[in-house]
Amino acid sequence: MKANGTDLTTASGVYVIAATPFHDDGRIDEKSTDSMVDFYRACGADGLTILGVMGEAPKLAAEESVAISKQIIKRAGPSMPVIVGVSAPGFAAMRSLARTVMDAGAAGVMIAPPNTLRTDDQIVGYYKQAVDAIGDDVPFCIQDFPITFSVVMSPKVIRSIIQELPSCVMLKHEDWPGLEKISTLRGFEADGSMRHVSILCGNGGLFLDFECERGADGAMTGYAFPDMLVDVVRLQKAGKRDAAHDLFDAHLPLIRYEQQPGAGLAVRKYLLKKRGVIASDAQRKPSAPLSAKARAEVDYLFDRLSKLDARAKAA
Template sequence: MTKPIALEGVYPILATPFTEQGDVDENSLRELVRFQLHAKVDGIALFGMASEMYTLLDDEKARIAEIVVDEVKGQVPLVFGSGHTGLEVAVQLSKRAEKSGADALMVLPPYMAKPDGKRLYDYFAAVAKAVNIPIMIQDAPLASGVNIPAAMLARLSKEFENIAYVKVEAPPTTFKVTEVLEQSEGRLTVFGGMNAMYFYEELGRGAVGTMPACEFPEVCVNIYQAFKAGDLDTARRTFYQYLPFLRIGTLPGSAMAVHKEILKAGGVIESAYVRNPNAPIDERTRQEALDTLKDLDLLALRWNEIKAAR
């Protein structure tokens, strides 16, 4: 394996903008990438749960990857989600992602037929053998229905050099962060998830970054940079100021629409359309989301002004 890139910091999961007719909106996608780069993110992740990846066709994924790679132009690393509910498809998706420009992979476990321990191990081992770029295992039992024991994560990191990261989304994430770091004896690097709802505490436990939704990148960047500089007061204060907003971005069945409504409100994307089985939110829920941002300065809501000044 060539020398892997080191991942740390803020890697938002890129939403997939659609038109009102439900097609991929390429112009909004490019604007969304520019928005992330303007916020000085450390990297970008695509084809995660917040990308509605389970609704995307193969040719749509290929085109999205092409656009994102073109817009980023190597400025930050790209992490592609390549998990699937079957081993063979996960291997194929992982190979394609590597060829399409992924610097690393984020791999969700099988989520239809729930695997036993042997099948779970074999699944991640097969992906690790198929590619030459770093792998981040996504431990997200609320989304996948599969809990990955810390002992298995540690074993996989010991036996496969490119299994180097874990995205911990098993609540409470703080406990699992500690468990993974201790059992892997330093081999695994941990990112947080769950829309950054535990980001400040995760950093305190040894996580090196987060992979949240993409409508508040500068908030996470500010928290991360302050924490890294030793300014814990600023990191903590910023985190708790925005926590109600982070929480409302996890509404079951409506989270994707919340993310997109905020992006649309400020002009980052043109439409908040979400694909089935996700549901749009009503005006009351939309207003509740915006209410959590009163007296706060969110970059996404000022994006029209920034575009006009470009």
């Protein structure tokens, strides 16, 4: 299924989960937004995903979500597809944002399940209702992130959504542990019981080295070194397993630190600021800024990484 010239069922590589840059006073920083998109392009990103959990989407007003989506879609251009998170408490808001961003040139949307869902039938039913709301001409990505959304999707449930809804084109896989889930889904594809969709993985890239080996097509995450993620996926595709793991292992201490629940976004924005990507590491309130001790620890890991990867240089 194609939308705006892009078939997301075949997406691969790295779709970066973009942060939302703010000024220190909480206003959206349009200049840093443009520089961030340019940075991701220079890193070799294949696409962008915006208004996700790390994009602080719930803290944005509806008009801000539309404005930043249009800005990023325009800046990215046709060569870098943009997926927009449209998860919302109600379908009216979801439909409004989805139709608006698709008209602006988005390649698709991402939908996370609400935490009220408990049974398999409820999960599948929710996605059917979401498609009814946004239209079956809008390609969508399932966001499977049980640690955050408290909704556990079995491989069979994901298969049901994919098989019953042709506009489902992608899975953002963020289960943890989740390697066996990837293998099971690719097994469904191999035995003909599930059509092919792209599987891109999140969790800050924490398991990307093995996720690629299990059949994932790449990453959809926002680790502050997306250029490293691009290289790991490329090396895995080229069959250079040891080189991919060596590079990944060099970054693992910083990836681990960035994945701390509650502190991850603050770490990521601080690192993006250190790399000269955004002007401020501010989060919109409510937020949890890094302590001076935490910043010192990130600086230490950053400096250690610079001895193994020259990209770890402060701007």
